[in-house]
Amino acid sequence: MNIQYAYTILYVKDVPATMEFYKKALGFEQKMRTPENDYGELKSGETTIAFANIELGLSNFKKGFSQSEPDKQPFGIELAFVTSDVDETMSNALKYGATLLEAAVTKPWGQKVGYLRDLDGFIIEICSPIQSKE
Numbered sequence: 630m631n632i633q634y635a636y637t638i639l640y641v642k643d644v645p646a647t648m649e650f651y652k653k654a655l656g657f658e659q660k661m662r663t664p665e666n667d668y669g670e671l672k673s674g675e676t677t678i679a680f681a682n683i684e685l686g687l688s689n690f691k692k693g694f695s696q697s698e699p700d701k702q703p704f705g706i707e708l709a710f711v712t713s714d715v716d717e718t719m720s721n722a723l724k725y726g727a728t729l730l731e732a733a734v735t736k737p738w739g740q741k742v743g744y745l746r747d748l749d750g751f752i753i754e755i756c757s758p759i760q761s762k763e
Contacts, residue, residue, distance in 0.1 A: 634676055635676065635677060636670075636676070636677045636678075636679050637676065637677075637678055637679065637708065638679040638680070638681055639678075639679070639680050639681075639697070639708075639749065639751055640680075640681050640682070640683055640685070640686035640694065640696065640697075641680050641681070641682060641683070641697075641748075641749045642682065642683055642749065643682070644662065644666050644667060644668060644669050644680045644681065644682050645662070645666050645669070646748065647680050647747070647748055647749060648662065648669045648671060648680060650725055650726055650727075650747060650748050651671055651678065651747070652671070653725045654721055654722040654724070654725035654726070654727060655710060655718065655721075655722060657671040657672060657673050657678070658671065658672045659671060659672070660672045660677060666682075667681060667682045667684065667685045668680065668681045668682070668685060678708065683696060697749050697750040697751050698750050699728070699746060699748070699749065699750035700750075701750065703730070703746060703750055703751065703752045704751070704752070706751075706752065707744070707751075707752035707753065707754045708751065708752070708753050708754065709753075709754035709756060710753065710754065710755055710756070711756055711757065711758050712755060712756070712757065713757065713758075715733045715741045715742070715743055715755050715756060715757055716733060716743075718755045719733060719743050719745060719755050722745050722753070722755070723745070726747075726748050727745040727746060727747055727748075727753065728745065728746045729743075729744075729745060730744040730745055730746050730752060731743060731744040733755070738759065738760075739759075739760050740756055740757050740758070740759050740760070741756060741757040742754060742755070742756040742757075743755050743756070
């Protein structure tokens, strides 16, 4: 059996607004969006970041699901994005509506890491590459 990780799908209130945030704040390009604006995908390397609206999610999960809320405690999951300039990337994301969760710090292993929340309250990690110690 051959399997690969293909998508992360976040269920959000407004697919076009969320996609616009990720495009402006982090520089991703749109891969596709349905004419109904209930689902869209961004190009982000080998794995696609996708967004579906709450109504589509509720149609998929008959018993419902916990929705991310910006004013409530975030889920224990994050989207991690590697960049050569953590501070600039975080600053740009904040300019487009992200909220600061944790300021960037350098970890003992040398990686710089900061945490934001997107428009829907999901955690975004902005980090530098981990340097191999070989």
